[in-house]
Amino acid sequence: MKVVAFSGSPRKDGNCERMIRTIFVVLEEEGIKTELVRIGGSLLQGCTACNKCYENQDETCVITSDCLNEFVQKMIEADGILLASPTYFADVTAEMKAFIDRCGMIGKANGDLFQRKVGAAIISVRRGGAIHAFDTINHFFLISQMIIPGSSYWNMGFGGNPGDVEGDEEGLATMELLGHNMAWLLKKIHS
Numbered sequence: 001m002k003v004v005a006f007s008g009s010p011r012k013d014g015n016c017e018r019m020i021r022t023i024f025v026v027l028e029e030e031g032i033k034t035e036l037v038r039i040g041g042s043l044l045q046g047c048t049a050c051n052k053c054y055e056n057q058d059e060t061c062v063i064t065s066d067c068l069n070e071f072v073q074k075m076i077e078a079d080g081i082l083l084a085s086p087t088y089f090a091d092v093t094a095e096m097k098a099f100i101d102r103c104g105m106i107g108k109a110n111g112d113l114f115q116r117k118v119g120a121a122i123i124s125v126r127r128g129g130a131i132h133a134f135d136t137i138n139h140f141f142l143i144s145q146m147i148i149p150g151s152s153y154w155n156m157g158f159g160g161n162p163g164d165v166e167g168d169e170e171g172l173a174t175m176e177l178l179g180h181n182m183a184w185l186l187k188k189i190h191s
Contacts (some may be wrong), residue, residue, distance in 0.1 A: 001031075002034070002079055003043035003182065006038075007020060007085075014162040018157075018165050018166060019122050020122060025179070032186060034076075037074060039099055043066065044099055045102075059106065065187035080117060081114070081146070084123070111185075115145040123137075123156040149178065
C-alpha cells in the first residue's frame, strides 16, 4: 500500500510538510509506503473548462505545460492521498485549487478514478480560516467518492513561520492519530 501527499505550500520544509511527515512516521511504522510531492510554487494552471478530458477519456489533461498529468498518475497508483495546504485568505493556495479543479475533472471524466481511495486534508494556519480551507479539500474528496478518516480534531496545525507548528502539541497529536486511523482504514479496505 502507498500514500502520496501533495503539499500546496510554496515553502519547502514548512508547516504543511512537517505535519505530513508526522503522519508519514506512523504510516511507515505500519508498513505503508509514502511519497511527498510539492505542488506549491509549481504554478499549476487552472482548469480551462475545455472538457477535453471528457472527450478523450485518457486519464490526462490536455494542458501539458505543467506537471499535473504526472500528479494524476501518482494519485491513480496510490491507495491513499493526503492534500495539505496553508491557509491563504481563508482558503487553499492557488496551486492546490488548480490541482483540485483539474484532478477532479479528470477523475470524473474517467469513471471516478479516485473512487474508494482514502483521502485526508491537512491545513496549516496562522490564525483563522482553516475550516474553510479544510472544507475545500474535503469537498473534492467527497465528490470523488473517496473515504475520509477522521482524527481527534480537525486536521490543522497552528503556526505562521516555518517550524512554528512544532509548538502546536494538539495539532501534531491530531496528525499522529490521523496517521493511525488512515493506516487502519487502508488495511481494512485491502484485507
